[in-house]
Amino acid sequence: MTCILHISVPCPLRQLFDYTSDLPASQWEIGTRVKINFANRLCIGIVMKISEITDQVEITKLKAIEERLDDSKLIPDELIQTLLWVSRYYHHPLGECFQTALPKLLRTGKPAELDTESWWFRTEKTADKKIGSKQQQCLDLLEDYVDGISQSMFKQYLGNVSSSLKSLETAGLISQQQKAKLPIPSNELNLDLTLNQQQQNIVNSVWEKHDHFQPFLLEGITGSGKTEVYIELTERALKANKQVLILIPEIGLTGQFVDRFKKRLNTTIVILNSSVSDKERKQAWLLAKAGLANVIIGTRSAVFTPLINPGLIIIDEEHDSSYKQQDGLRYHARNVALIRAQKYDIPIVMGSATPSLESLYQVKLKRFQLLELTQRAGSAQLPAVRLVDNSQANPEHGFSDILLKAIKKHLDAGNQVILFINRRGYAPVLMCHDCGWQAKCKHCDARMVVHQHRNILFCHHCGFIQRLVEECPECESKSLKSYGAGTEKVEQHLQKLFPETPVIRVDRDTTQRVNAFSDLVADIKQGEARILVGTQMLAKGHDFHDVTLVGVLDTDQGLYSADFRATENLAQMITQVTGRAGRGDKSGEVLIQTEQPEHFFWKNLIKNGYKKTAESLLEERIDMELPPVSNWAVIRAESTDREEATAFLQEFSAQCHQQASEDVLILGPVPAIMEKKGGRFRAQLLLSSAQRKPLHQLLDRHISVISRHKLARKVRWSIDIDPVDL
Ligand code: ADP
Numbered sequence: 001m002t003c004i005l006h007i008s009v010p011c012p013l014r015q016l017f018d019y020t021s022d023l024p025a026s027q028w029e030i031g032t033r034v035k036i037n038f039a040n041r042l043c044i045g046i047v048m049k050i051s052e053i054t055d056q057v058e059i060t061k062l063k064a065i066e067e068r069l070d071d072s073k074l075i076p077d078e079l080i081q082t083l084l085w086v087s088r089y090y091h092h093p094l095g096e097c098f099q100t101a102l103p104k105l106l107r108t109g110k111p112a113e114l115d116t117e118s119w120w121f122r123t124e125k126t127a128d129k130k131i132g133s134k135q136q137q138c139l140d141l142l143e144d145y146v147d148g149i150s151q152s153m154f155k156q157y158l159g160n161v162s163s164s165l166k167s168l169e170t171a172g173l174i175s176q177q178q179k180a181k182l183p184i185p186s187n188e189l190n191l192d193l194t195l196n197q198q199q200q201n202i203v204n205s206v207w208e209k210h211d212h213f214q215p216f217l218l219e220g221i222t223g224s225g226k227t228e229v230y231i232e233l234t235e236r237a238l239k240a241n242k243q244v245l246i247l248i249p250e251i252g253l254t255g256q257f258v259d260r261f262k263k264r265l266n267t268t269i270v271i272l273n274s275s276v277s278d279k280e281r282k283q284a285w286l287l288a289k290a291g292l293a294n295v296i297i298g299t300r301s302a303v304f305t306p307l308i309n310p311g312l313i314i315i316d317e318e319h320d321s322s323y324k325q326q327d328g329l330r331y332h333a334r335n336v337a338l339i340r341a342q343k344y345d346i347p348i349v350m351g352s353a354t355p356s357l358e359s360l361y362q363v364k365l366k367r368f369q370l371l372e373l374t375q376r377a378g379s380a381q382l383p384a385v386r387l388v389d390n391s392q393a394n395p396e397h398g399f400s401d402i403l404l405k406a407i408k409k410h411l412d413a414g415n416q417v418i419l420f421i422n423r424r425g426y427a428p429v430l431m432c433h434d435c436g437w438q439a440k441c442k443h444c445d446a447r448m449v450v451h452q453h454r455n456i457l458f459c460h461h462c463g464f465i466q467r468l469v470e471e472c473p474e475c476e477s478k479s480l481k482s483y484g485a486g487t488e489k490v491e492q493h494l495q496k497l498f499p500e501t502p503v504i505r506v507d508r509d510t511t512q513r514v515n516a517f518s519d520l521v522a523d524i525k526q527g528e529a530r531i532l533v534g535t536q537m538l539a540k541g542h543d544f545h546d547v548t549l550v551g552v553l554d555t556d557q558g559l560y561s562a563d564f565r566a567t568e569n570l571a572q573m574i575t576q577v578t579g580r581a582g583r584g585d586k587s588g589e590v591l592i593q594t595e596q597p598e599h600f601f602w603k604n605l606i607k608n609g610y611k612k613t614a615e616s617l618l619e620e621r622i623d624m625e626l627p628p629v630s631n632w633a634v635i636r637a638e639s640t641d642r643e644e645a646t647a648f649l650q651e652f653s654a655q656c657h658q659q660a661s662e663d664v665l666i667l668g669p670v671p672a673i674m675e676k677k678g679g680r681f682r683a684q685l686l687l688s689s690a691q692r693k694p695l696h697q698l699l700d701r702h703i704s705v706i707s708r709h710k711l712a713r714k715v716r717w718s719i720d721i722d723p724v725d726l
């Protein structure tokens with residue numbers, strides 16, 4: 001034994017574990033992966049400290065590591081520092097933070113080596129005899145790429161040219177070399193777009209701070225050209241030889257966004273979203289770390305990508321809820337991105353048409369600098385928005401006459417129409433007309449949703465499926481009736497009313513197959529579908545030029561929800577949805593059906609827009625000392641035994657109360673809003689404080705104690721810092 005390694009292990013225990021190594025300390029670096037035997041199984045840990053002493057057991061009893069996996073550290077210091085912060089802030093075991101941050105192949109111990117392939121280069125030699133046309137094409141293409149062309153780029157651009165390349169190589173005109181495999185760049189570059197004055201000013205304001213940490217909130221109405229601002233900023237960073245990390249929400253269609261970057265920037269862009277394979281993910285991570293990828297575009301977990309030359313971080317649609325992970329390490333990517341930007345000392349731009357109240361509050365505190373785009377780019381105009389009293393809607397299918405007439409009018413004019421309903425399936429309620437029985441999930445406190453298409457009843461909370469019943473299980477009556485409408489019913493009704501018009505439905509049920517979503521979007525863009533029925537999925541980010549009418553059915557749950565964020569989310573959803581109309585040259589119209597057309601929320605939103613609405617919602621939060629003004633943490637517990645979940649939280653609460661400081665309010669435990677889900681009973685404890693520090697100190701003191709309590713092993717429990725749903 002020559003040194004002791006203190007290792008972070010992927011397990012729920014909140015400590016490092018000591019192992020010995022035969023190599024001297026000088027040969028070890030923090031951030032190296034090692035294979036160890038931990039509790040009788042092999043696992044991969046990360047070296048976090050190197051020393052000669054241990055306080056865990058007698059040195060002679062320590063186990064030696066099994067294998068060193070990296071010659072030098074895999075994880076750069078900055079990322080280690082970030083993850084230490086993440087582990088502290090979210091009160092989550094460090095080993096599990098590494099699990100979340102590392103690509104699967106790296107965390108399971110695969111070699112951290114870049115995949116390579118053949119790259120071809122032009123030699124000095126000139127052709128002395130005439131060569132075939134295919135070979136000439138290859139040579140011509142090489143003229144445009146001084147850094148060479150990979151085998152897969154050739155294949156993509158010219159088809160199968162392997163034999164031509166071989167002949168050229170034999171003739172000494174080109175040579176090959178094994179180099180890192182890179183994503184294939186677009187070969188249709190399209191570089192001409194001039195920013196308008198507002199866009200230009202924003203780019204300048206951000207770039208002025210390009211070598212400092214500075215958060216910017218870019219508030220730009222839908223279609224105001226935020227993406228173009230991101231592209232221009234990225235271009236500036238690339239010119240300064242810097243890398244740019246861009247986070248985008250988890251929506252089916254990242255393709256459109258990425259394509260625009262690829263067409264405008266002649267550089268190596270890697271993508272990290274859910275459609276990327278484990279192999280590609282590892283490659284992208286290593287390319288970014290090596291500085292071979294200059295632009296990294298990805299969803300939430302891409303926030304953990306290592307960069308060697310960071311210049312800028314961009315978060316698109318910063319308000320989007322997919323940035324918050326809802327299980328395991330419950331981090332918020334915006335939060336982590338801010339920490340990374342601070343460590344790197346670079347600017348971070350967070351853009352949205354509907355900024356979160358969290359970010360608006362930071363603007364108010366002058367920690368974020370506000371930048372605004374107030375007009376639609378190009379010739380497009382914002383649509384006119386009108387409320388329609390839902391009491392006039394037909395209870396059978398949920399449409400009012402006004403909305404149906406409008407649909408007909410817009411279709412007759414040759415345009416496209418979008419209908420939003422935030423509920424998939426056919427109908428949310430199945431009820432017996434005779435005895436009042438309702439179809440409920442036996443595992444959850446929830447109703448079963450009718451999915452007529454698949455002939456099933458489906459619980460959206462736990463996934464439980466049952467064949468659609470035709471007879472009441474209580475009284476055997478055949479008069480079962482479904483109430484309320486979901487996407488399926490809306491689609492069916494519209495298809496009946498407009499039999500000649502192609503209707504498509506975009507929701508989680510119709511987009512499960514890989515590429516299903518982009519196929520549907522292609523149909524929409526080509527105008528093959530004229531009526532689009534969808535959930536929120538269709539609201540985010542799309543640019544459909546022929547959509548002139550947007551109808552929103554059934555919006556009112558948001559006004560009555562127990563969650564104080566529901567109104568913020570409703571205002572964001574409506575504003576985003578509204579932004580789908582009138583994006584091209586044609587002007588648009590939006591009709592919103594509501595049971596409360598007189599409600600202050602609607603008056604404010606329609607008359608004054610998102611910005612004013614958000615301001616008044618933030619005032620409310622300030623008055624009521626709700627987040628983001630106060631700081632919250634929720635401890636959740638669930639168990640098949642109702643008492644146990646509550647008992648665990650009571651134990652936790654009692655412990656906290658022993659040394660309670662007046663600065664932290666402890667509320668509960670109370671049952672979750674939906675107490676039973678997936679066969680387990682759920683309860684929660686809420687901790688709230690005006691200042692962040694006392695809350696975190698309280699958690700620091702008690703988490704490791706409670707995690708060793710006997711009930712902690714019986715229930716499933718978790719800590720959620722800055723929870724976004726309750
Ligand atoms: P956002 O990201 O704010 O929704 P986009 O960047 O997608 O807005 O821009 C909306 C539309 O306007 C796109 O079709 C885009 O190409 C176009 N656009 C943006 N900026 C300009 C500009 N300066 N000149 C002309 N067209 C623009």
Ligand code: ZN
Pocket residue numbers: 432433434435436437472473474475476477
């Ligand atoms: Zn019945």
Ligand code: ZN
Pocket residue numbers: 441442443444446459460461462463464677678
């Ligand atoms: Zn269920």
